[in-house]
Amino acid sequence: MTSVALLRQVLDYANRPDPYPLYAELRRTPVVRDEAGPYLVSTYWAVKGLLHDPRISSDARNLTPEAAEATGQEQDPNLPPSFLRLDPPEHDRLRRLAMRPFGPPHTPRRVFEMHGELAGIVTGLIDGLRGRDAIDLVDDVSYPFPVTVICRILGVPREDETHFHEWADTIAAGLDPVGTPEERAAKMQDVQQARRDLAMYLAGLIEERRRSPRDDMLSALATEHGPDGQMSPVEMITTSVLLLIAGHETTVNLITNGMLTLLRHPDVLQRLRTEPALAGPLVEELLRFEPPVQMLPQRTTLAEIEVAGTVIPKGAAVYLMVASGNRDPQRFTDPDRFVPDRPDNQHLGFGHGLHSCFGAPLARLEAQLALTELVRRLDAPQLVEDPPPYRQNAVLRGPRHLPLTIGGIRD
Amino acid sequence: MTIDGYLEAFRREGRIVVVGASLAGLRAAEALRAEGFAGTLTLVGDEPHEPYDRPPLSKQVLLGKVPADHTRLPRVRPVDAQWRLGSAATGLDLAAKRVRLADGDVLDYDRLLITTGVRARPWPQELEAELDGVFVLRTQDDAVQLHHRLAAGPRRVLVIGAGFTGSEIASACRERDVPVTVAERGAAPLVGALGGVVGEVAAELQRAHGVDLRCGVQVTGLEGDSAGRVRTAHFSDGTAVACDVVVVALGATRNTEWLADSGLGAGPRGIACDAGCRAFDVRGIVTDDVFVAGDVARSPHPLFGYQFLSLEHWGNAVAQAEVAAHNMVSASAERRPHLWMPSFWSAQFGVNIKSVGVPPMADQIMVTQGSLAEQRFTAAYGFQGRVIAAVTFDQAKWLDFYERQIERAASFPPEFTTVDRRPEGRQPVAADFPDPSQPSHGPTVTLSGYSPTDRRVSFTPRRA
Structure with a gap:
């Protein structure tokens, strides 16, 4: 099978429930492509090597025009890219500025201290399920939980969710490299419009917070000065757009994939009930086994690079297939087994290197709390259908709904 | 008795003495037990304290963030050893296989591991x-x-x-x-x-x-x-x-005085050993029952022209201790070489400094990423046209890549561009190391000795 055929199959919605056999097929050639498509890198060591390789860029301006067109990665003429799509030194400066109110070294206890607040949100959501015998885990818990959390952290009013939900979904769908070039061009129009709308909305909030700051990240970005100074107004907007979307479009899948995986492994579910300390390693295994971000389709080469015997030319589009690397038998024994306390689990679920997940400590804590509480409090949860209906997105992969029947809610 | 039979008996009921009860000694003892050594294990240390970690002593401890007696090394597994702490080794009899202690005791061994490390060089007056x-x-x-x-x-x-x-x-x-x-x-x-x-x-x-x-x-x-x-x-x-x-921070002196007339190849630069951690005697013949690991050892490294490297690096002590322990209880065909990539870190003035390879060997340097003026950069070091080391200031995330470059003997100056390349990063310049015959505080890697062979070896580390 050619690489294009394989990529098309990976992106094909029909294969969303189980792309892993396709990844196994891909790994037989660690780096593949045909004339027009991107280079797909699928083995653990090759992916990890490129994540640490300074000859790899995340900036779409370094793609050749042909590669940019073939993969639908064009510049938004209205709004500059966020630090996710920038290289050092701009990336490093913006990430440091964004990290200042969120994590170490300046605010090392931020996520740790949110433990009680996060647990309260989960408890409230599960309490709200009393009296029901059927739930949709996505709409009832997996989605509202991280959205509420990121809104509180950033300082975005939770009730505005009805506004930004659709914009966020459209922008997240833009990551999905599916469709003909024409379809992708049309989709990019929608994505750019959604980015503009979300940017306008957040710009208004940032201005409010600048005038009367509160204890949240938008206020900190708008008012605080550190060794790097301050972000420009446009940088504040692109960064908050990024954080708002990344803060929930991924964690929703981590929690849903987690519950789905537990329901498919009842012995592990039972173990987590009696052994809450298992949540730490279990979430790491989940990030390996069913990573919420399946591939990183936004990399390019600054120079000709040889990877596993294949020469990738300068300016090529490169997709790093992290979910495939996570199932590489060269790295993980028995990779297709879910082993909740797997030793030496250096998965690629949060990426690696300079773009490694900004919100990883928060995502870990959210997933650990949600899954521990769900298995503790849901009585006799059962899957209504397996596989459940998936979202279209092949990059941010996860169920759109996860209908469950339950016997009740425990205290 | 066959040699194999001897090894079996030794693993079951032999006597191993480890002289030096710090990082390398402790990790070696743990590794010996992990390897299945069931005989008698004795750890000798000149300090009265249980093994502790030294890197925090010049950082968190001086800042008062951690009390000095709270840096005890975590134990990886029980070592079931006889501890002789507070009693320095004072002599070694190679022929009789016997270690003398300051308190007059003698310890007989079948195999000996020396991990006596270094001490601070005192003010000469x-x-x-x-x-x-x-x-x-x-x-x-x-x-x-x-x-x-x-x-x-x-x-x-x-x-x-x-x-x-x-x-x-x-x-x-x-x-x-x-x-x-x-x-x-x-x-x-x-x-x-x-x-x-x-x-x-x-x-x-x-x-x-x-x-x-x-x-x-x-x-x-x-x-x-x-x-x-x-x-x-x-x-x-x-x-x-x-x-x-x-x-007084004038570098370190190797703790080898107690071996002065033992016949072992020990001197101010440490104890020479082969890549399998077996010590050389003064005649240049490798011993088969005396092993060395940690700061006190110097061993040849194929990546660096087979020069004998002495490394005062935390990670080297752990890795070499594990190799020494394995080799002490293994038949010759199962022995492993210690091919550690030199690396170390330092935290000072709010900057995280990390290094891989052997910078002092270099003749040239090129700032491949970032900027010296911003005090945030990655610099590659070159020696005779190949990458030999790299140093980062607050850019440690890139070191893995440069480590692979060193392993592959990649050419220097690097022919490729990278993210964050600045004008200053277009040309290599002289690395500007001082004349090594004029030691000051001393680098943390020293090079000594040289083998006549200078063949390039292909060195591919085993990945899991």
């Missing part, structure tokens, strides 16, 4: 070294005393020697808002380990944090008051500084 307020920093006891003095708010601290330890001490002083003068014989701090180009950055860093940095000077004398407390230091440029605490 003994009377001056005895003045109250003059310190070195190597042990837990040193750290307790120095921390006590820093906490009391001295008027000025003088640090003699701006290697890694000296620079970290100066950094801790500034963080505590204690005035500090640093005297360095070389042209810049860290110059022996990282060269003059990076040394200049370290100098800027110190000055920006308010260190009174004096390079190219020697301390010619320490003067005390009538009560025997240090008061003044005199420099070779004719100046003097008033100080009530002096920290």
